[in-house]
Structures are given as C-alpha cells and as structure tokens.
Amino acid sequence: AGAEVLENTEVAGVSRTFEGFALEAGDVAVTARSVINSAGAWADRFARAFNEPVPLERTYPSMIVTEPLDPFLSVNIGIEGGGIYARQVARGNVVVGGERATPLDNPDYSRPRSDGALTIMQRASELFGPLRHAQAIRFWSGTEATMPDRNPVLGPSATTPGLIHAFGFSGAGFQIAPGVGEVLAELVRDGQTATPIDAFAITRFSPASQPGGALKQQ
Missing domain, CATH: 3.30.9.10 (D-Amino Acid Oxidase, subunit A, domain 2)
Incomplete structure (x- = not known):
C-alpha cells in the first residue's frame, strides 16, 4: 500500500516543525504530517518530550x-x-x-x-x-508497557497537533490491535473517529487530573 518499513531503526528524536514533524531514525531523516507514538514500553519518553509525562510501568x-x-x-x-x-x-x-x-x-x-x-x-x-x-x-x-489503570493511552496529543498516542495496552494489545489500527487510521486521515476513545485520553494522567494536582511518577 505504499508503506516503507524500516526495521531495526531506532528513533533518536522527533520534533514539531511548521509543516508537521521531523524524525531522526538511524541514518534516515523522515518528515511527516502526523506521527503515531506507538513505541510500547519506550513510549513514555516520546510523550514526555512533548510535555505529556505518564506513569508508565514496564512489565516483562x-x-x-x-x-x-x-x-x-x-x-x-x-x-x-x-x-x-x-x-x-x-x-x-x-x-x-x-x-x-x-x-x-x-x-x-x-x-x-x-x-x-x-x-x-x-x-x-x-x-x-x-x-x-x-x-x-x-x-x-x-518488554511491554502497563498503565496504572490497565487501560491504554489512545488518542490525539493534548499539546501537539498531529501527534497521536497509542501505547500502554497492559498486555491486551494483540487482542484489540485490529480495532486500534482502524481508529488510528481514521484519526490520521479524518482527524476524528466515530469510536468513543475519550476514556483513553492521555490527559487523564495530567497534573490537573491527579489528586492534589500532582502527577504520580512510578
């Protein structure tokens, strides 16, 4: 379908540009209109880079x-x-x-x-x-990512237009991957999805949503 898969290519950095995003991946420079953060147990560092820290825990x-x-x-x-x-x-x-x-x-x-x-x-x-x-x-x-409430982070970034999160499936990623893929495709293509995903928003871990207004890090 026109996709190019770069295996064993670590993403060293990603930044927002005027037209979208610039990614450094191995020896390759990639530009994109949208970026999906589906980095699993490594997704928290990308979220943190866009001022969206989450209490992700690694499990094995x-x-x-x-x-x-x-x-x-x-x-x-x-x-x-x-x-x-x-x-x-x-x-x-x-x-x-x-x-x-x-x-x-x-x-x-x-x-x-x-x-x-x-x-x-x-x-x-x-x-x-x-x-x-x-x-x-x-x-x-x-190595996989587990969230405190055992629910994934799925949906648009609250800080960065064009960034979409999809991680922290807490052991259930394979089972729901087809549905998640459809939702992500709709978000990239249409900017919205008919599937109700508000409960999985990354903002549920924002400081304002935590008791006492502080994010609990694990």
Whole structure:
C-alpha cells in the first residue's frame, strides 16, 4: 500500500516543525504530517518530550511453547486473576503465559525465570489435561508497557497537533490491535473517529487530573 518499513531503526528524536514533524531514525531523516507514538514500553519518553509525562510501568511477560500436540484448544483462553493464558497454533504447539520474567541490568531486556516457567506449566496442566505430559521446547520473554489503570493511552496529543498516542495496552494489545489500527487510521486521515476513545485520553494522567494536582511518577 505504499508503506516503507524500516526495521531495526531506532528513533533518536522527533520534533514539531511548521509543516508537521521531523524524525531522526538511524541514518534516515523522515518528515511527516502526523506521527503515531506507538513505541510500547519506550513510549513514555516520546510523550514526555512533548510535555505529556505518564506513569508508565514496564512489565516483562514470560512465555512457553510446547511440542506439537493433537488439537484440543480452538480458542485463545485466559483466566482473569488466575495467572494463566494459552492458545494452540495450527501446527499443534501450545503457547502458554502468565508469569513475569526477570529484567536484566539493561531494562530493555529480560530473561525467563525457571521457577516462573514451572509455575506456568503446573497451572496450565491443571486446566488442560493434554499438557500434563507435554514437553516445553522454547521459552522467551519481552518488554511491554502497563498503565496504572490497565487501560491504554489512545488518542490525539493534548499539546501537539498531529501527534497521536497509542501505547500502554497492559498486555491486551494483540487482542484489540485490529480495532486500534482502524481508529488510528481514521484519526490520521479524518482527524476524528466515530469510536468513543475519550476514556483513553492521555490527559487523564495530567497534573490537573491527579489528586492534589500532582502527577504520580512510578
């Protein structure tokens, strides 16, 4: 559709110009009429650069993949408050999560905990019989953004025309990504969306909206 994707290209800076935005990304200079801040666990520094600090907290999900099994799970399933979620892919492998990994000295990275992996599989095997003797073949962890109210920041910037925020999905980003993408496309194309997103505005974390008028940093 005419898009150019620059992989492994860190955005070093972004600034507002008379006509839009100027971005420094690796060795590339990019200009744009609109910018979407969807930088995940790194989105708070971009928001702060435009005078919109937020109490974003980094979390480190830990995931396990099993060997291929006969089909038994046709939906993505998770237990609210139960510390377990799972899905089975077409090849038969089951992807299971629910524990946190350990951040490394560089907080951009983490590594799975052995006790966390055992806890995940024990919980999963109690719920799903076919997992009781399944072999775990792969582990990984990542870095994601969590907001204090567990809701994302989604919508236009309150300080900078043309800047749109979309981050802090608190573990639910994959599930609602198609709808979020449609909303973002409408905001860029039309400047508005028919989807009610006021509850996700970044202004809910502004100093004036906090008890005592001060933003609580985490």
